[in-house]
Amino acid sequence: MKKTGAQILCESLIKEGVEVIFGILGGAVLPIYDAFPQYPKLRHILVRHEQGAAHAADGYARVTHKAGVCIATSGPGATNLVTGIANAYMDSVPMIAITGQVARPVIGKDAFQETDITGITLPITKHNYLVNDVAELAETIKEAFHIAQTGRPGPVLIDIPRDVQQEQGDFVYPDKLDLPGYRIPSRGHPAQIKKAAKLINEAAQPVIIAGRGIIISQAYDEFKEFAEKAQIPVAHTLLGLGSFPGNHILDLGMLGMHGAPCANMAVQNADLLIAIGMRFDDRATGNTREFAPNARIIHIDIDPAEIGKNIPTDVPVVGDVKSVLTALNAQIERGEHVDWLSKIEQWRYEHPSLEIRQSDELLPQYIIHQICEATNGDAFVVTGVGQNQMWAARYFVYTNPNSLISAGGLGPMGFELPAAIGVKIGRPGEVVWCVAGDGGFQMTIQELATITQENIAVKIAILDNGYLGMVRQWQELFYERRYVATKLWNPDFVKIAEAYDIPGLRVTRREEVIPAIQKAMEYPGPFLIDFLIEPEENIYPIVPPGESLARFYEPSKPEVSGGQILSTKHEMLNNIKTQNSNDQKMRVLNLEI
Amino acid sequence: MGDKLANTKHTLVALVEDKPGVLNRIASLFRRRNFNIQSLAVGSSEHPGLSRMTIVVGGDIAQVEQVRKQLEKLINVVKVTDITEEDMVSRELALIKVKATTTTRSEIMQIVGIFRANIVDVGPNSLTVEVTGDEDKVNSLLGLLHDFGVKELSRTGRIALTRGSNPF
Ligand SMILES: Cc1cc2nc3c(=O)[nH]c(=O)nc-3n(C[C@H](O)[C@H](O)[C@H](O)COP(=O)(O)OP(=O)(O)OC[C@H]3O[C@@H](n4cnc5c(N)ncnc54)[C@H](O)[C@@H]3O)c2cc1C
Numbered sequence: 001m002k003k004t005g006a007q008i009l010c011e012s013l014i015k016e017g018v019e020v021i022f023g024i025l026g027g028a029v030l031p032i033y034d035a036f037p038q039y040p041k042l043r044h045i046l047v048r049h050e051q052g053a054a055h056a057a058d059g060y061a062r063v064t065h066k067a068g069v070c071i072a073t074s075g076p077g078a079t080n081l082v083t084g085i086a087n088a089y090m091d092s093v094p095m096i097a098i099t100g101q102v103a104r105p106v107i108g109k110d111a112f113q114e115t116d117i118t119g120i121t122l123p124i125t126k127h128n129y130l131v132n133d134v135a136e137l138a139e140t141i142k143e144a145f146h147i148a149q150t151g152r153p154g155p156v157l158i159d160i161p162r163d164v165q166q167e168q169g170d171f172v173y174p175d176k177l178d179l180p181g182y183r184i185p186s187r188g189h190p191a192q193i194k195k196a197a198k199l200i201n202e203a204a205q206p207v208i209i210a211g212r213g214i215i216i217s218q219a220y221d222e223f224k225e226f227a228e229k230a231q232i233p234v235a236h237t238l239l240g241l242g243s244f245p246g247n248h249i250l251d252l253g254m255l256g257m258h259g260a261p262c263a264n265m266a267v268q269n270a271d272l273l274i275a276i277g278m279r280f281d282d283r284a285t286g287n288t289r290e291f292a293p294n295a296r297i298i299h300i301d302i303d304p305a306e307i308g309k310n311i312p313t314d315v316p317v318v319g320d321v322k323s324v325l326t327a328l329n330a331q332i333e334r335g336e337h338v339d340w341l342s343k344i345e346q347w348r349y350e351h352p353s354l355e356i357r358q359s360d361e362l363l364p365q366y367i368i369h370q371i372c373e374a375t376n377g378d379a380f381v382v383t384g385v386g387q388n389q390m391w392a393a394r395y396f397v398y399t400n401p402n403s404l405i406s407a408g409g410l411g412p413m414g415f416e417l418p419a420a421i422g423v424k425i426g427r428p429g430e431v432v433w434c435v436a437g438d439g440g441f442q443m444t445i446q447e448l449a450t451i452t453q454e455n456i457a458v459k460i461a462i463l464d465n466g467y468l469g470m471v472r473q474w475q476e477l478f479y480e481r482r483y484v485a486t487k488l489w490n491p492d493f494v495k496i497a498e499a500y501d502i503p504g505l506r507v508t509r510r511e512e513v514i515p516a517i518q519k520a521m522e523y524p525g526p527f528l529i530d531f532l533i534e535p536e537e538n539i540y541p542i543v544p545p546g547e548s549l550a551r552f553y554e555p556s557k558p559e560v561s562g563g564q565i566l567s568t569k570h571e572m573l574n575n576i577k578t579q580n581s582n583d584q585k586m587r588v589l590n591l592e593i
Numbered sequence: 594m595g596d597k598l599a600n601t602k603h604t605l606v607a608l609v610e611d612k613p614g615v616l617n618r619i620a621s622l623f624r625r626r627n628f629n630i631q632s633l634a635v636g637s638s639e640h641p642g643l644s645r646m647t648i649v650v651g652g653d654i655a656q657v658e659q660v661r662k663q664l665e666k667l668i669n670v671v672k673v674t675d676i677t678e679e680d681m682v683s684r685e686l687a688l689i690k691v692k693a694t695t696t697t698r699s700e701i702m703q704i705v706g707i708f709r710a711n712i713v714d715v716g717p718n719s720l721t722v723e724v725t726g727d728e729d730k731v732n733s734l735l736g737l738l739h740d741f742g743v744k745e746l747s748r749t750g751r752i753a754l755t756r757g758s759n760p761f
């Protein structure tokens with residue numbers, strides 16, 4: 001039986017196991033939407049802006065490890081997807097973006113709502129297609145999913161002219177692919193793995209930098225075994241948080257521009273760096289010329305082009321983290337780096353970066369800490385971009401795999417709310433906290449309507465400082481406090497939530513924090529809390545741009561008068577200590593007491 | 594990199610799928626990655642459905658290796674090899690329209706003869722010269738013809754193959 005292009009698309013999506021599609025319709029995709037009712041297995045989530053569709057598909061993909069699917073009409077619909085596609089590209093998120101295109105006979109004639117979206121997205125997709133013939137549609141979709149989800153994942157866009165959607169064709173879903181130019185490195189070269197094992201076994205001051213590749217590969221167990229067996233401390237990139245338990249004795253937290261001093265100092269003093277599934281982003285490395293001056297570098301990455309791109313490496317291993325670590329684990333010896341770990345603990349104590357000072361103002365660090373306590377770390381935290389993101393990264397302890405969902409490489413404000421929607425739809429049984437900036441929140445605030453329409457129970461915490469805070473902090477530190485265009489007039493977010501039929505609370509004092517979080521958690525549906533935080537609170541430490549990781553600004557020491565010093569990290573470590581009888585770990589911890 | 598190949602020209606040979614938009618993808622990649630492309634020549638290869646491209650890029654070894662790997666990541670690009678250090682033949686074709694008067698005409702023809710180039714068109718005030726060879730040869734001829742006045746010039750860019758049975 002013949003089917004229309006629209007039906008072939010839907011059938012193919014079902015073959016690929018798609019359950020959810022985020023999108024907004026328009027003339028050039030009407031035939032597709034017209035077919036949706038025939039395919040009740042495909043749940044369509046109507047968003048309020050196509051950027052929201054792309055970010056929601058992104059959030060969904062990050063937590064399900066399947067391609068997230070978004071759809072938009074031609075022209076403005078397609079261009080509205082662009083930020084979300086670029087973001088997925090930077091963070092290697094599998095995504096299928098489907099766009100309608102004007103009918104074939106008028107392509108190139110500047111037809112109504114025509115844009116060359118394959119041209120526009122060329123540099124921000126792993127691959128893209130303009131489907132010229134209904135006979136190619138099924139094969140194209142199969143290829144697109146394969147490319148998006150394998151190797152180093154990424155977004156693939158499929159542009160389908162309206163008349164192709166209406167054209168009749170046979171539906172045969174191919175079971176083979178013909179992609180002569182597409183190879184997926186998987187196992188890692190045995191000789192390289194052997195060399196890596198040798199360096200690891202000989203190192204005195206090794207450090208692991210754990211990146212998002214571990215999460216993509218879902219190699220949590222192999223990675224934990226690796227770090228524990230070799231007794232090597234773990235520093236994370238922003239996107240590598242959640243690849244290793246944040247409360248583990250070997251965990252150093254995040255490195256980089258806003259990294260923990262002990263992580264940065266460990267990296268700078270290491271004699272061996274084992275970079276796993278990370279791409280040496282400048283936010284992570286600081287000044288590359290001064291990066292880890294004494295270290296040999298092992299770089300494990302699935303993308304050969306990442307090897308030597310930013311940092312020269314001694315032993316590259318091209319392959320999937322999971323298989324490479326499985327091979328490595330068999331070749332490394334049980335390690336012991338007591339002196340080195342003690343030295344790092346010393347740095348941790350000399351530079352305690354997770355203290356929360358007593359203050360009359362409401363502090364964002366305290367709020368994040370309390371969300372962590374209330375959820376016991378058992379939640380997905382979806383962040384905005386800016387200070388809120390960094391506080392969420394530093395002050396929440398990511399004990400669950402893949403529990404931080406954050407836009408790292410592109411950093412588009414407004415990611416938080418639609419991404420949280422995608423996360424909650426992908427993992428409906430889990431608690432999802434959206435940590436928003438007051439600025440970024442207003443870039444995708446309209447998705448509150450999506451939340452209500454679809455009853456998506458995300459908990460929203462706005463860290464409302466009345467500023468484009470991260471930029472204000474740069475103006476304070478690097479532009480002699482000349483604040484230009486960073487002060488925000490904000491609406492009443494609680495009333496806004498109310499207008500969207502979402503209950504909310506405003507919190508202005510420390511004592512209200514715990515009850516408000518509790519209330520949000522107890523409420524069965526979506527809930528918003530507007531936390532009016534100290535407006536000029538900074539995120540520390542900060543390595544000034546262009547500086548080496550060893551040079552960072554720290555906060556001035558907290559006033560000790562009546563100062564209750566809270567350290568989430570050390571509390572966690574002390575908890576572990578009582579549970580753990582391992583001698584070596586005890587020795588390291590004894591330093592703390 | 595203090596290497597002898599630092600900041601020199603490299604010759605990359607790529608086999609690419611013969612599909613619409615492939616050239617665009619490659620050109621876009623060069624611009625986006627800030628790579629320095631000096632010439633690009635493309636035409637069909639011995640494999641049906643695949644074209645062979647010869648790309649000349651400037652840069653040190655690490656930069657060119659980046660170019661190669663980024664090119665190979667393109668889905669429609671099947672294989673890319675840096676043949677700079679291989680034993681290879683490379684050729685370029687140029688058409689040069691040079692001013693010619695009755696007094697200079699024979700001198701030009703002499704030079705053309707020395708270079709084993711050809712005169713492919715004769716006009717009242719000009720001669721069009723076709724020359725094939727490696728870049729140096731084309732440059733030398735062009736240098737000599739310059740004094741007579743070059744009215745128009747069209748060069749193809751380098752194409753290259755490795756010598757012998759090496760498949761690239
Ligand atoms: C305001 C702001 C501040 C920031 N501050 C910091 C900071 O202080 N510190 C910091 O680290 N980051 C920071 N970032 C984030 C930073 O910009 C980068 O996004 C981040 O460092 C990238 O982390 P990554 O390399 O682990 O992940 P990605 O960029 O996602 O790279 C993943 C790597 O893993 C590889 N890979 C993928 N799958 C596999 C697999 N199966 N097997 C093997 N390898 C695989 C990929 O090829 C890639 O090289 C900040 C971002 C913002 C917006």
Ligand SMILES: Cc1ncc(C[n+]2csc(CCOP(=O)(O)OP(=O)(O)O)c2C)c(N)n1
Pocket residue numbers: 384385386387388389411412413436437438439440441463465467468469470471
């Ligand atoms: C779409 C977009 N525009 C501009 C920026 C530059 N930028 C980075 S952080 C930031 C401030 C964000 O303000 P807010 O959302 O309130 O978060 P805060 O830093 O105050 O926590 C800006 C403007 C960006 N990252 N994304």
Ligand SMILES: [Mg+2]
Pocket residue numbers: 437438439463464465466467468469470
């Ligand atoms: Mg703000």
